[in-house]
Amino acid sequence: MPRFTQLVAEVLAGQRDPEQLRPWLSEGAHRSLLLRAGCYATRQRPRLRAVWLDGSQPGVAEVSGVVGYGERHRALALRVVYAEYRWLCTHIETDVR
Numbered sequence: 001m002p003r004f005t006q007l008v009a010e011v012l013a014g015q016r017d018p019e020q021l022r023p024w025l026s027e028g029a030h031r032s033l034l035l036r037a038g039c040y041a042t043r044q045r046p047r048l049r050a051v052w053l054d055g056s057q058p059g060v061a062e063v064s065g066v067v068g069y070g071e072r073h074r075a076l077a078l079r080v081v082y083a084e085y086r087w088l089c090t091h092i093e094t095d096v097r
Contacts, residue, residue, distance in 0.1 A: 001063045002051045009046040009067040014038030026090040039096045042070040
């Protein structure tokens with residue numbers, strides 16, 4: 001999950017095309033990511049500083065991370081479910097609405 005969280009952070013920074021993550025996103029998560037793509041634009045590559053994984057329910061993972069965007073740090077949360085033999089991100093939470 002850390003690698004996927006890093007990829008989402010890169011989309012939010014405008015440094016990765018959101019369509020590259022489409023296979024791992026539900027329709028709602030895809031729309032959410034498209035709306036937020038580039039909202040944390042920075043010249044520096046975003047860096048995942050910390051990540052926490054809560055798997056208290058079978059087949060569901062709540063991922064929280066702290067991402068450094070240059071001088072700023074932002075929180076990022078993802079909900080990922082195991083469905084049809086693969087993990088699928090169903091919800092993306094940031095401080096941008």
